[in-house]
Amino acid sequence: MKVILYMAITANGMIAKPDDSTPWSEKEWKSYSSFVKKAGSVILGNKTYRLMLEDNTFKRLGDPVTIVLSSYPKPEDVKNKNHFFVDTPQKALEILKKKGFKMAVVGGGGKLNSIFMREELVNEIYLDVEPMLFGKGIKLFKDADFEAKLELVGTKKLSKNEIQLHYKVKEIVDVVKEF
């Protein structure tokens, strides 16, 4: 199964403002939503899931099969039968495999992204670079002990000021903790 991390980021690598807001463009939304619709599924961290639930984002994404990585079981207020709660990234991929998916989209936040990278589960990365800088914010990867070597597969202009970078993950280096 091919696992793809897809995120919009500022030019300094932030995926949201400190208050979790993501003031991205219509063009970015179009690119992201087309991608998820085509995939038919998305894997999210618990916080990102809650934010998207509140914004009614799943409807606009065509009700994809949604796997939430969480240390808690599926809450009772979540009625959508397309939404699943698991406690490891491997279980998330297992569910999608069983459902016949050939591709999984990892869609944030920073903690989830780091877990998937550290476990060496990500094959490709799409970054929609928004023409913004946040002096503070939520980073693409929550601090984690890994380094990755990438291959630039291609670039695509989403609009006059937005560029999409497409990478293959070539190698994950597990960095030994210093302390």
Added chain:
Amino acid sequence: MKVILYMAITANGMIAKPDDSTPWSEKEWKSYSSFVKKAGSVILGNKTYRLMLEDNTFKRLGDPVTIVLSSYPKPEDVKNKNHFFVDTPQKALEILKKKGFKMAVVGGGGKLNSIFMREELVNEIYLDVEPMLFGKGIKLFKDADFEAKLELVGTKKLSKNEIQLHYKVKEIVDVVKEF
């Protein structure tokens, strides 16, 4: 005077590993050093300056006029007469203006970059995006209360896997502190 921030970053916005190392490519060095040589000067934070001094980087950069932003005066062990110590970004630019420079290069680290952004002194930004991710590291901007809107002026492939993003700074938004 045109002020340009020029930095190499990983695809997730890190300018160095946690131990300050910067394993960038020869192509990136060529691009960066050509830029600084052409400018004839560079503004650095104290830590970045020390690291470059230890590596004998200034010789390889053609001995540029180097302005160090530091809360301390010029140390006695610094003998190079082309190196100046100042305690505000405005004074750094003032020295370069007096010397007839039309352009200033802001060259890191993250703290210096944030100071120049917050003071609304940066006109353009070049980011050489290296095909790497650091799960932890030194961010392009040390946490600071600002947001910026950018215009993508152009992109340039430095090599197969490296792309340079060139932005104009359109607007700096001073974010009110929440606490």
